[in-house]
Amino acid sequence: MPSPKLNSVLLVDDEPVNIKILSDVLKDEYDVMFAMGGEEGIRLALELRPDLILLDVMMPDMDGYEVCAKLLGDPRTATIPVIFVTALGSTAHEVRGLETGALDYITKPINGDIVKARVRNHLKYKDVILASSVSDTSADSDAASLQSMTGRQREIFEWVKQGKTNWEISKIIGCSEENVKYHMKNILRILGSHNRTQAAAIHSRRASGI
Numbered sequence: 001m002p003s004p005k006l007n008s009v010l011l012v013d014d015e016p017v018n019i020k021i022l023s024d025v026l027k028d029e030y031d032v033m034f035a036m037g038g039e040e041g042i043r044l045a046l047e048l049r050p051d052l053i054l055l056d057v058m059m060p061d062m063d064g065y066e067v068c069a070k071l072l073g074d075p076r077t078a079t080i081p082v083i084f085v086t087a088l089g090s091t092a093h094e095v096r097g098l099e100t101g102a103l104d105y106i107t108k109p110i111n112g113d114i115v116k117a118r119v120r121n122h123l124k125y126k127d128v129i130l131a132s133s134v135s136d137t138s139a140d141s142d143a144a145s146l147q148s149m150t151g152r153q154r155e156i157f158e159w160v161k162q163g164k165t166n167w168e169i170s171k172i173i174g175c176s177e178e179n180v181k182y183h184m185k186n187i188l189r190i191l192g193s194h195n196r197t198q199a200a201a202i203h204s205r206r207a208s209g210i
C-alpha cells in the first residue's frame with residue numbers, strides 16, 4: 001500500500017540558516033520546499049501550490065508583507081495559509097502581519113514544538129474548510145469558520161459572545177486593545193459578518209438551533 005501523501009510546506013527566507021532550522025523541524029512530517037526570496041516564493045507558490053507557507057518578513061528583494069498581500073490577492077494562491085516567521089517581535093509588527101492577511105505570527109528564535117503545533121493546526125483547519133465546502137448547512141459552515149480561526153481568535157470571539165468590549169478583552173487576555181481590534185477584523189472576515197454584534201448574535205442562534 002502506498003504511503004499517504006505528505007502535506008507540503010513552502011519556506012520563504014533569504015537566510016540559509018533559517019531555512020535549515022525550519023526544514024530540520026518539519027522534514028519528518030511534511031514535504032518541505034524552500035525559496036530564498038520573495039519573488040521566488042511567489043513563483044514557487046504558483047507553480048507548486050503548497051499546502052502552507054512559512055514566510056519571513058525582512059527580505060531584500062520583497063518584504064514578507066508585500067509577498068503575503070500578493071499571494072492573498074491572487075485567486076490561485078489566496079487559499080494557502082500563510083504564517084509569518086520573523087525576528088520582528090513587537091505588537092505593532094504582529095498586528096501589521098495579521099492585518100496583511102497572515103493567519104499566524106511566530107517570532108524568532110523559534111521553538112520547534114510550537115512551529116510544528118501551529119503548522120499542524122492550520123493544516124487541520126484548512127482541511128476542515130475544504131471538507132465543509134461540500135456541505136450547505138449553516139451548522140457545518142459555522143463549525144468550519146470556528147476551526148479556521150487561530151486559538152487566540154477563538155478565545156477573543158468567545159469573550160465577544162459574552163458581551164465584552166475590546167478594551168475588556170485586551171485586559172483579560174493580556175494584549176493591546178489595538179491587537180484585539182485587528183484580530184476582530186480577521187474574525188469578522190472569517191465569519192462573513194459586518195460587525196461583532198451581528199457575528200455573535202447569528203452564531204449564538206445557530207448554536208442554539210434557532
